[in-house]
Amino acid sequence: MDSTNAYDVIVVGGGVIGCAVARELAPDHDVLVLEAGSAGGEASPKASGLMAIVADLPEYPAAARHALEFFKSYDGTGQFEFTSRSAIHLVTAEEESWGREHAATKAAQGFDVTYLTAAEIENRYPGALVLDQFVGGVEFSQSGWLDPYTYTMTLKSEAEDEGVRYETGTEVTDIVIEDGSVTGVRVEGATIAADHVVCATGWRTRELLSEFVEVPVRPFRWQTVNLEVGREFGEEFPICWDRQSRMYWRPEHNGDLHVGGGTYFVEDSGDVRSTITESFRNAVATTIGERVQNIEDARFKSEDCCPTGDAATPDDHPIIDAPDGAPDGLVVAITGPVGGIMCSPFVSTAVRSIVTEETAPFPVEPFSLDRFEDLSAEFECDYVTGLQAPQR
Numbered sequence: 001m002d003s004t005n006a007y008d009v010i011v012v013g014g015g016v017i018g019c020a021v022a023r024e025l026a027p028d029h030d031v032l033v034l035e036a037g038s039a040g041g042e043a044s045p046k047a048s049g050l051m052a053i054v055a056d057l058p059e060y061p062a063a064a065r066h067a068l069e070f071f072k073s074y075d076g077t078g079q080f081e082f083t084s085r086s087a088i089h090l091v092t093a094e095e096e097s098w099g100r101e102h103a104a105t106k107a108a109q110g111f112d113v114t115y116l117t118a119a120e121i122e123n124r125y126p127g128a129l130v131l132d133q134f135v136g137g138v139e140f141s142q143s144g145w146l147d148p149y150t151y152t153m154t155l156k157s158e159a160e161d162e163g164v165r166y167e168t169g170t171e172v173t174d175i176v177i178e179d180g181s182v183t184g185v186r187v188e189g190a191t192i193a194a195d196h197v198v199c200a201t202g203w204r205t206r207e208l209l210s211e212f213v214e215v216p217v218r219p220f221r222w223q224t225v226n227l228e229v230g231r232e233f234g235e236e237f238p239i240c241w242d243r244q245s246r247m248y249w250r251p252e253h254n255g256d257l258h259v260g261g262g263t264y265f266v267e268d269s270g271d272v273r274s275t276i277t278e279s280f281r282n283a284v285a286t287t288i289g290e291r292v293q294n295i296e297d298a299r300f301k302s303e304d305c306c307p308t309g310d311a312a313t314p315d316d317h318p319i320i321d322a323p324d325g326a327p328d329g330l331v332v333a334i335t336g337p338v339g340g341i342m343c344s345p346f347v348s349t350a351v352r353s354i355v356t357e358e359t360a361p362f363p364v365e366p367f368s369l370d371r372f373e374d375l376s377a378e379f380e381c382d383y384v385t386g387l388q389a390p391q392r
């Protein structure tokens with residue numbers, strides 16, 4: 001490890017957020033990314049890659065629009081491919097008024113969102129879904145998915161082309177402060193100097209920064225399975241989200257059905273896991289055939305989850321801030337449970353605006369830490385544990 005260089009910015013964490021931040025800053029900053037594990041991050045490579053609900057960030061339509069536009073324009077960069085596909089949030093009779101209102105609100109914000117009745121869904125997506133339990137759905141036409149590992153590696157490779165250095169297998173043990181300002185980080189007994197330190201460290205941010213600032217974040221797990229099915233999914237088969245089962249699903253390019261959800265808090269921080277829970281396996285087995293047509297012969301092919309966890313925040317939204325009271329030059333970049341892949345374009349743009357003091361193309365203040373009165377990690381959030389997935 002070279003401890004003599006001084007950098008404009010050290011990014012701690014080489015997941016999708018760290019890589020997106022490094023790429024944004026690369027053209028006009030000397031940037032070093034320090035990653036404790038391997039390139040691509042911990043939660044990031046495991047993701048389903050959906051950006052189905054980015055348009056749902058209720059208060060932040062401009063940030064959501066920024067993310068949507070980024071993915072479309074980034075399609076074709078290096079190995080990165082964005083699959084455009086509509087997404088439907090299925091709604092039950094009790095949820096119908098929410099669904100209609102939500103679609104109208106999003107449409108008024110300029111998103112391509114429509115409320116469809118069950119008959120309209122069947123008409124538009126014939127042979128796709130079993131709709132007995134639903135009266136309709138909110139359709140987002142601007143959605144899609146991507147392969148999160150390829151995406152992260154494309155961001156990394158672009159950052160490296162612009163001169164960013166990556167050190168993997170390198171844990172930052174301390175942030176170094178002098179006279180109230182960040183001067184660098186400590187790794188393996190060495191100190192590396194920098195004017196800014198961006199913590200893209202997910203749920204671990206709380207512990208890393210505990211001396212300087214309290215960050216309300218706690219780990220939770222997503223779970224996914226891939227099902228091998230006998231049927232084919234056409235080019236139109238939609239991404240779906242179902243609040244009743246707390247599951248989402250989409251086709252894979254190889255013909256499998258990818259199913260995710262089953263979120264739960266990790267009570268033992270640092271616990272590492274690679275298998276899904278029995279309850280999620282059972283939920284998939286009993287539910288998915290009641291949602292997707294002609295998959296009676298489905299069989300479990302593979303499963304995955306966050307090894308240690310993704311970062312939950314008390315209100316589900318990102319924390320992107322140089323917090324008041326924290327040392328100058330310290331920036332926090334945490335996505336919250338709405339999904340770091342889909343949030344990465346605006347998280348990284350917001351971080352850039354904080355570091356450079358440029359104006360971001362959307363309001364950054366809504367992501368500041370001081371929106372929380374309680375900074376403890378004792379919070380619950382519906383997004384993770386609710387009996388139903390949240391109404392977004």
Ligand SMILES: Cc1cc2nc3c(=O)[nH]c(=O)nc-3n(C[C@H](O)[C@H](O)[C@H](O)COP(=O)(O)OP(=O)(O)OC[C@H]3O[C@@H](n4cnc5c(N)ncnc54)[C@H](O)[C@@H]3O)c2cc1C
Pocket residue numbers: 012013014015016017018034035036037038040041042043044045046047048049050051170171172173200201202204208222223224260304305306307309310311334335336338339340341342343
């Ligand atoms: C199964 C699953 C499905 C998902 N589905 C979606 C989806 O469909 N859409 C979506 O948008 N999101 C989804 N997500 C969530 C998304 O993957 C995460 O929100 C996102 O990857 C978080 O990115 P990150 O860079 O903050 O975290 P990570 O990828 O976890 O990266 C943080 C990195 O920081 C490093 N680090 C921590 N502390 C230190 C330290 N002290 N020194 C050095 N390095 C450190 C860690 O090693 C880690 O690599 C899913 C996640 C999973 C697991």
